[in-house]
Each structure stands twice: as structure tokens, then as C-alpha cells.
Amino acid sequence: MLETVFNRLFLVTFLASTIRMATPILLAALGEIYTEKSGVLNISLEAQMLTAALAGFIGAYYTQNNWLGLLLGMLAGILISLLFALLTVSLRADQIVVGITLNLFALGLTTFIYRVLFGVAVIPPHVEPMVEVHIPVLSDLPVIGPVLFQQKAVVYLTFLLVPIAHWFLFRTTIGLKIRSVGEYPLAAETVGINVTRTRYLCILLSGLGTGLGGAFLSVGQLARFTDNMTAGRGFIALAIVIFGQWKPYRAALAALIFAAADALQLSLQAVGVQIPSQFLLMLPYGVTVLAMIFVARRATAPAALAQPYVKEG
Amino acid sequence: MAPILCMRGITKHFPGVLANDRIDLEVEEGEIHALLGENGAGKTTLMNILYGLYEPQEGEIVFQGRPIKVSSPHQAIGLGIGMVHQHFMLIPVFTVAENIILGLRSSRGLVLDMEQVQRRILDLSERYGLGIDPNAYIWQLPVGLQQRVEIIKALYRGAKLLILDEPTAVLTPQETRELFHILRSLAQQGTSIIFISHKLNEVMAISDRVTVLRDGRVVNTVLTRETSQTELACMMVGREVVLRIERPPPAPGEPVLEVNDLHALNDKGLPALEGVSLRVHRGEILGLAGVDGNGQIELAESLVGLRRPTGGKILVKGRDVTGSLPSTLIRMGVACIPQDRKAIGSIGEFSLAENVILGSHDQPPFARHGLLNRQAIRRYCQHLISEFDVRTPGVDLQARALSGGNLQKLILAREVSRPHDILIAVQPTRGLDVGATEFVYRRLLEERQNGKAILLISTELDEVLCLSDRIAVIYEGRIVGEMRAEEAVAEEIGLLIAGSRREIGIGRRDESRSTADRKNSFAKETRERV
Ligand SMILES: Nc1ncnc2c1ncn2[C@@H]1O[C@H](COP(=O)(O)OP(=O)(O)OP(=O)(O)O)[C@@H](O)[C@H]1O
Ligand SMILES: [Mg+2]
Numbered sequence: 001m002l003e004t005v006f007n008r009l010f011l012v013t014f015l016a017s018t019i020r021m022a023t024p025i026l027l028a029a030l031g032e033i034y035t036e037k038s039g040v041l042n043i044s045l046e047a048q049m050l051t052a053a054l055a056g057f058i059g060a061y062y063t064q065n066n067w068l069g070l071l072l073g074m075l076a077g078i079l080i081s082l083l084f085a086l087l088t089v090s091l092r093a094d095q096i097v098v099g100i101t102l103n104l105f106a107l108g109l110t111t112f113i114y115r116v117l118f119g120v121a122v123i124p125p126h127v128e129p130m131v132e133v134h135i136p137v138l139s140d141l142p143v144i145g146p147v148l149f150q151q152k153a154v155v156y157l158t159f160l161l162v163p164i165a166h167w168f169l170f171r172t173t174i175g176l177k178i179r180s181v182g183e184y185p186l187a188a189e190t191v192g193i194n195v196t197r198t199r200y201l202c203i204l205l206s207g208l209g210t211g212l213g214g215a216f217l218s219v220g221q222l223a224r225f226t227d228n229m230t231a232g233r234g235f236i237a238l239a240i241v242i243f244g245q246w247k248p249y250r251a252a253l254a255a256l257i258f259a260a261a262d263a264l265q266l267s268l269q270a271v272g273v274q275i276p277s278q279f280l281l282m283l284p285y286g287v288t289v290l291a292m293i294f295v296a297r298r299a300t301a302p303a304a305l306a307q308p309y310v311k312e313g
Numbered sequence: 314m315a316p317i318l319c320m321r322g323i324t325k326h327f328p329g330v331l332a333n334d335r336i337d338l339e340v341e342e343g344e345i346h347a348l349l350g351e352n353g354a355g356k357t358t359l360m361n362i363l364y365g366l367y368e369p370q371e372g373e374i375v376f377q378g379r380p381i382k383v384s385s386p387h388q389a390i391g392l393g394i395g396m397v398h399q400h401f402m403l404i405p406v407f408t409v410a411e412n413i414i415l416g417l418r419s420s421r422g423l424v425l426d427m428e429q430v431q432r433r434i435l436d437l438s439e440r441y442g443l444g445i446d447p448n449a450y451i452w453q454l455p456v457g458l459q460q461r462v463e464i465i466k467a468l469y470r471g472a473k474l475l476i477l478d479e480p481t482a483v484l485t486p487q488e489t490r491e492l493f494h495i496l497r498s499l500a501q502q503g504t505s506i507i508f509i510s511h512k513l514n515e516v517m518a519i520s521d522r523v524t525v526l527r528d529g530r531v532v533n534t535v536l537t538r539e540t541s542q543t544e545l546a547c548m549m550v551g552r553e554v555v556l557r558i559e560r561p562p563p564a565p566g567e568p569v570l571e572v573n574d575l576h577a578l579n580d581k582g583l584p585a586l587e588g589v590s591l592r593v594h595r596g597e598i599l600g601l602a603g604v605d606g607n608g609q610i611e612l613a614e615s616l617v618g619l620r621r622p623t624g625g626k627i628l629v630k631g632r633d634v635t636g637s638l639p640s641t642l643i644r645m646g647v648a649c650i651p652q653d654r655k656a657i658g659s660i661g662e663f664s665l666a667e668n669v670i671l672g673s674h675d676q677p678p679f680a681r682h683g684l685l686n687r688q689a690i691r692r693y694c695q696h697l698i699s700e701f702d703v704r705t706p707g708v709d710l711q712a713r714a715l716s717g718g719n720l721q722k723l724i725l726a727r728e729v730s731r732p733h734d735i736l737i738a739v740q741p742t743r744g745l746d747v748g749a750t751e752f753v754y755r756r757l758l759e760e761r762q763n764g765k766a767i768l769l770i771s772t773e774l775d776e777v778l779c780l781s782d783r784i785a786v787i788y789e790g791r792i793v794g795e796m797r798a799e800e801a802v803a804e805e806i807g808l809l810i811a812g813s814r815r816e817i818g819i820g821r822r823d824e825s826r827s828t829a830d831r832k833n834s835f836a837k838e839t840r841e842r843v
Contacts (some may be wrong), residue, residue, distance in 0.1 A: 022557060045504075055612075115637045171425055173414075173417075173418070173419050173423060173424075173425055173426055174423065176411060176414075176415060176425060177415070177416065179404075179407070180404055180407070180415050180416075183404045183406060183407070184404045185404065187402035187415075188415065188416070189385075189386070190384070190387065191387060191390065191402075191415050191416030191417075192385070192386075192390070192391075192416045193388030193415070193416050193497075212786035223779075261424060300406075303405075
């Protein structure tokens with residue numbers, strides 16, 4: 001049995017799916033890094049992803065165009081995040097309470113809408129799967145080729161976003177503004193930075209990324225929608241932000257570790273290892289908990305995280 | 314010379330308080346203009362108006378010959394008005410350069426141009442003798458340097474007028490001298506400065522003119538060289554002030570507080586106390602002198618149960634209370650005026666009435682069977698407010714709306730009015746005006762006459778010399794000298810404080826410590842403000 005586990009095909013499949021599965025979580029985590037860096041803790045990632053997954057699926061199903069589906073998913077992500085921003089930044093409601101509410105709301109809403117539109121079918125409706133884009137030359141390399149260069153377009157885009165997100169946050173004036181708002185909003189305000197606008201910008205940006213991640217889950221990976229299909233990925237993304245210490249590169253690494261655990265349990269199930277599937281399913285979450293225990297203590301969050309900003313005067 | 318700033322008829326009401334009442338203020342170009350007044354006289358309010366943080370109900374401001382209306386600090390900065398707040402507006406995890414260019418346009422569009430910024434900072438730093446490293450992180454810098462970063466930040470934005478609100482309250486004497494040097498060089502090169510301080514000797518030393526405020530009104534504006542400390546104090550308070558107080562001979566009784574070989578860590582986990590031993594008797598004041606960041610905070614926190622010592626013993630009235638809870642210690646008779654009145658001493662969002670019963674909130678007459686007796690609480694607060702002369706429109710005001718000095722009086726009132734045998738006073742007069750300082754001194758001496766044991770922890774050597782029966786000096790977490798007040802010589806204590814009796818590591822460690830502390834209180838304040 002060990003041979004089947006460790007042969008080359010297994011390895012390639014495992015690594016390729018690790019990268020694929022890291023994509024939606026990483027998208028959500030990158031967005032959340034921006035939000036948290038601006039001092040807002042948005043725990044409604046799960047809601048954004050799930051809503052976007054459904055919206056993306058609906059879009060792709062009715063237009064017969066996966067790209068339009070992804071677009072609709074991003075729109076849904078932005079809408080949910082706009083709602084979150086309105087409630088927490090403008091009305092200064094508690095960020096945690098709003099986040100929890102949105103998560104519960106989205107779970108009910110998506111299940112309901114899906115039933116209304118598609119009923120309960122024996123064979124669930126699906127869309128055309130997205131095709132892998134083979135990068136010329138590179139995709140022919142052994143092992144590396146199929147792992148890195150035979151992926152879907154969204155995967156490439158996501159990993160390209162990592163250095164861009166880093167550069168933008170740490171090398172540009174807007175990035176500096178974002179970080180200052182999350183550390184000491186009053187100080188930022190006194191030098192003319194609009195705290196409200198900056199936080200809105202970050203939250204919406206995050207809605208965009210998370211929306212794409214959610215839609216990629218339904219349209220890009222499974223080609224269909226199932227109830228609660230995000231299965232806690234939004235929360236994993238939250239953990240990854242902390243694990244990645246609010247830095248894009250580290251977050252990418254963290255997302256890969258989590259996805260590896262997830263891919264491993266899938267691959268092991270596929271080859272029929274004699275471990276109860278419930279234990280295998282727990283693996284990625286267990287890894288996250290362990291990571292949090294060891295890393296979270298050392299991480300320093302933005303000083304003004306989760307605090308509404310109230311102007312004086 | 315034409316004045317750079319003219320404020321005319323500025324009036325600002327807060328609910329129940331007339332904080333500024335038709336104030337006129339003129340500042341010349343290149344002048345250092347001191348603003349003096351009791352706690353709550355309206356100095357900070359006036360400056361906040363000039364800086365665009367508050368809007369006045371009446372009055373006009375003319376700056377550089379043009380009438381202006383400032384509705385935000387951003388606008389003020391754009392006009393050339395810079396302000397260094399008491400609580401620095403700096404981001405601890407950013408570098409000096411990042412803090413300075415925050416919110417400014419970059420010459421490279423969207424991309425930060427750190428190299429050019431660093432060059433300009435170094436230029437400014439050299440021109441005014443500031444000694445700033447643009448690449449240092451704020452949290453690594455001692456308070457004095459952080460303040461200079463604030464000054465550079467204003468200069469970088471082209472400030473023609475610089476407001477400094479009680480800049481010396483947080484500085485060591487050495488840092489104060491350096492600051493004055495910088496201010497003079499700024500003024501010589503044409504920058505105007507408004508300087509707020511309660512320390513009359515500083516005002517005499519640095520300013521060209523002084524404007525005195527009382528109860529929100531201008532009492533007078535005088536030339537510094539034509540006035541004296543006594544005259545200024547008199548203008549401020551409206552009566553003679555005697556700072557040299559009578560201290561009847563001590564009559565110490567049995568020891569009430571004993572500290573034996575106490576060890577403790579600071580917030581960073583580094584040793585802060587390395588074997589402190591002290592003894593405070595009934596009816597005496599033990600003054601603990603030392604520069605900020607040598608373990609005073611950790612000592613005070615250990616004594617009131619906020620920090621768990623890693624070794625040694627604390628005895629109160631002969632009973633071992635090492636590591637006890639604050640509530641136990643309060644019941645044992647330990648009272649404390651903490652150093653940080655905003656973060657630890659009070660709860661900003663609570664009313665004054667709620668604040669004065671903190672710590673006795675579960676005792677009769679304030680509470681019975683777990684229910685608060687609001688009537689009794691308000692009456693008690695009213696009583697304290699009048700006895701301790703806290704200037705406030707009422708007992709329902711939020712504590713955060715009190716001026717710094719009045720909040721301090723309120724905490725003092727709370728602590729000395731509950732049953733206690735020991736009073737630990739940390740920097741009890743920081744930020745207080747001369748009148749209030751005198752008042753606190755009298756109360757502390759009264760406490761001593763009533764047979765309480767008092768541990769006075771202060772960085773002001775004058776204060777320690779003036780009040781103490783015995784003086785101990787703390788340096789790098791150890792007591793490096795102890796003497797009776799009659800034998801104390803200021804110069805000698807000054808040397809001990811600076812650690813010159815020891816050869817190694819002078820100043821270096823205490824710098825990193827005070828930075829850690831600063832960062833900590835900084836974070837707390839940040840949390841509080843938002
Ligand atoms: N935001 C506010 N809301 C209500 N009252 C306020 C507010 N700010 C200040 N006050 C009141 O206005 C008066 C003037 O306060 P201000 O802070 O200007 O005094 P100050 O001269 O700076 O005193 P200190 O020397 O103690 O700092 C005080 O009575 C204070 O209680
Ligand atoms: Mg003030």
C-alpha cells in the first residue's frame with residue numbers, strides 16, 4: 001500500500017490539488033489582510049465566500065459562461081462586504097456581532113435560494129468545468145510542469161496577486177495609509193487621512209477577492225453548488241491571516257500548508273487508506289488549530305484592530 | 314515685527330463649562346510664547362481650536378496676515394501650524410521616516426520615495442540639532458526622541474508655528490535641556506513657538522513672553538524679562554502661592570510596609586526589579602527618586618497587586634501579601650495614586666461619581682446586597698469634589714472630559730478618602746499647576762501627620778527633597794542609596810540617579826526600558842482614544 005501512496009502520480013496529483021485548493025482560501029486571506037491592516041476584523045468571510053459561490057454558480061449556469069459566473073460571484077462578495085462596511089464603519093456596530101450575523105444569514109439565504117431555483121434534484125445541476133491553462137514549454141517539465149503550470153487561470157492570478165498585494169501594502173503611499181489607519185486612526189486623521197474611506201476601500205477590496213475565491217470554489221473547482229460548500233474555509237482564511245502574521249507571502253505559505261492537509265486527506269481517501277474518513281476530514285482543521293497554538297502567541301495584530309473609530313470634537 | 318498669529322475673542326463652551334471666554338492671543342514671528350494657567354484654565358482647548366480639533370463658537374483667527382478658518386488638523390498643518398500633543402500622534406510600529414511622510418504626497422506618485430525622505434529628514438535634523446535616525450522604529454526610541462520626531466514631522470510639513478502642549482511633563486531634566494536648545498535654534502531661524510508648561514522655572518528660562526489664563530479668560534500678557542515666578546504664580550492662581558511648605562518633624566512609628574529583596578519582570582519579560590528592599594513606617598514619607606524606567610512602575614504595580622513578583626517578599630503590617638490580589642490589598646489598607654491616571658487610575662467612560670467609588674464599589678454605603686445606592690454615591694462624590702476642589706460642572710460628567718489636573722485631584726481624593734494605612738503615590742503632581750501641586754503636597758503631609766505610611770515615587774528631585782523624611786534612590790531595578798532627608802545633598806542624589814556610582818551600562822538599559830513602558834502605555838492610550 002505504501003507504494004501506491006508514494007508513487008509519482010500520487011505525488012503530482014497531491015501537489016497540484018494542494019495549489020488548486022489553496023487558491024480560494026488565499027484569495028480570502030489576502031483580502032482579509034487588507035481589512036485587518038486597516039483596523040477592521042471582518043469575520044464574515046464565510047458569508048462572502050458562500051454567497052459568492054452561489055452567485056457564481058447561478059451566473060455560470062444561466063449564462064453558460066464561467067467568466068460571467070466569476071464576475072457575478074465577485075459582485076456578490078462586494079455586496080456582502082458593503083453591507084458589513086455600512087454596519088460596522090458607518091454605523092459603528094460591533095464587528096464580531098455583525099460578522100456572526102452575516103455568516104448565519106448567508107448560510108440560510110444561499111440554501112434557500114438554491115432550493116427555490118433548482119429544487120431538489122437527483123442529479124444536481126452543474127456547469128462546464130473550467131479548463132486548465134497549460135503554459136507553453138514550462139508545463140512539459142516533469143513533476144513541476146503538471147503541478148505548477150497546468151492550472152486554471154484563477155490559480156495563476158491568485159499567486160500573482162501575492163507579490164502585488166505585498167508591494168502595494170508595504171511600498172506605496174496608499175499602503176502606508178492603510179496600515180496607519182489600523183494602528184492609530186486618530187494620528188492618521190490628524191495628517192489628513194480619511195479613516196472611514198480607507199476602511200471602506202479595504203473592506204470592499206476584500207469583498208472582491210473573497211468573492212472571486214468563493215465563486216472559484218463552485219464554478220472553478222466543483223462545477224456545482226452544494227449547501228454550505230465553503231465548509232469553514234472563510235474561518236480558515238481568518239486563521240491564516242494570523243498565522244501569516246498579516247503578511248501576504250506568509251499567508252500564501254500558510255494557505256498552502258492548510259490546503260496540503262486538505263489535499264492529503266482527499267488523496268488518502270481516494271487510495272483507500274484504512275483510516276476512518278472522519279479523522280481524515282479533521283486533518284486540515286487540526287493542522288490549523290496546531291498552527292494557531294504555536295504561532296498566534298507571537299503574532300502582533302494591528303493595534304486598533306476591531307475598534308470602531310469615533311471622531312472627537 | 315508683524316505678529317504671525319492673532320486670535321481674537323475666541324469663545325468655546327462645553328456643556329456646563331465656558332472653557333475659553335473671549336480670548337485674545339498674539340504671537341510674533343520667531344517668538345517663544347508661553348501659555349500659562351491652572352488646570353482647566355483652557356490652554357489645551359485654545360490650542361485645539363487653533364489646530365482645528367475643536368470649533369469655537371465665536372472669535373476669529375488671523376495667521377500670517379490672512380483670516381483663516383481651521384476645521385481639521387489637516388488644514389492647520391497645510392497652513393503651517395504644527396502641534397506636538399501630550400499624547401504623541403506617532404505609530405509605534407512604523408519607522409521615523411514612515412511616520413513623518415504619512416499622508417503626504419510622494420514625488421514618485423503612488424510609490425513611496427523613502428530615500429529622498431530620509432535625506433530631507435537628516436537635513437532638518439542637522440539644521441536644528443535634533444539627532445534623529447530616520448530608520449529607527451518609534452517604539453525603540455525614548456520619549457524625548459519621540460517628541461523630536463513629532464517636531465520634525467511638523468517642520469517637514471513646513472510648520473511656521475509650533476504648538477507644544479506640556480512637552481516637558483514626560484522628559485528627564487537632561488532631555489528638557491536638550492529640548493530647550495532645539496526650541497531656541499528653531500526660534501532663531503524664524504519658527505514661532507507656543508509653549509505650555511506648569512513649571513514656572515521653565516517658562517522663565519525659555520519664553521520671550523507669557524500669556525496667563527485663568528478660568529478661560531486672559532489675565533495678562535507680559536514680557537518674560539519683566540516678570541518673576543512669584544508674579545506669574547500670583548496671576549495664575551489669583552493669590553500668593555508658597556511652594557516651600559512647612560514640614561513638622563517626623564514621628565515615625567512601626568513599619569507598615571516592608572519590601573524584601575523583591576524581583577519582578579517588566580512587560581517585555583526582562584528583569585525590572587533585581588532585589589529591591591524598602592521599609593516605610595507609620596507617619597513618614599519615603600521618597601523614591603530615580604529616572605523614569607528604572608523599575609518604579611514595576612515596583613508600584615507589584616505593591617498594589619497588578620504584577621506578580623518573581624522573587625522576594627512584600628509585608629503589609631507584618632503579613633505576607635506577596636502576589637495577593639488588588640482587592641485583598643485594598644482591604645489590607647493599601648491605597649495608590651497610579652502614574653497613568655487615564656489608563657489605570659480611572660475609567661474614562663464612567664462618570665465622576667462612578668469613578669470615585671472604584672475599589673469600594675461593593676462596600677456600604679455605596680452598595681447593599683449587590684445593589685448600588687446611587688444617591689449615596691453622588692453625595693459622596695459631591696463631597697469629595699468640593700473638599701478637593703475638583704473643577705467640574707457636575708458629578709455625572711464622564712471622567713475623560715476632565716482636564717488632566719482635575720482628574721488627578723479626583724483620583725487623589727478617592728484614594729486618601731478610603732480607609733488605608735499605606736499610600737503609594739507615583740508622580741502625584743505630574744501635569745499639575747502650582748496651586749494644585751501645593752494642594753497635593755499639603756494633603757500628603759496631612760496623611761503623614763495622620764500616621765499613614767507614604768511611599769512617594771517621583772522623578773522630580775525637588776519634589777522628593779521637599780516632602781520626604783527619608784530618600785531612597787532606584788537605578789536599574791536596585792536601590793543604590795538611602796539617606797535621611799537632613800543628610801541629603803541634591804548633587805549627590807543627582808549622581809546616584811544617573812547611576813554614576815556604578816561603572817557599567819549607564820543609561821543604556823534604562824533607555825530600552827522606558828521605551829518598552831512607553832510603548833505599552835502608548836498602546837493603552839491608543840485603545841482608549843478610539
Ligand atoms: N471634550 C470636552 N468636553 C467637555 N468639557 C471639556 C472637554 N475638554 C475640556 N473640557 C473642559 O474645559 C475646561 C478647560 O480644559 P482644558 O483641557 O483646556 O484645560 P487646560 O488648561 O489644558 O488644563 P490642564 O493644565 O489640566 O491640562 C475644563 O474645565 C475641562 O473640564
Ligand atoms: Mg491641558
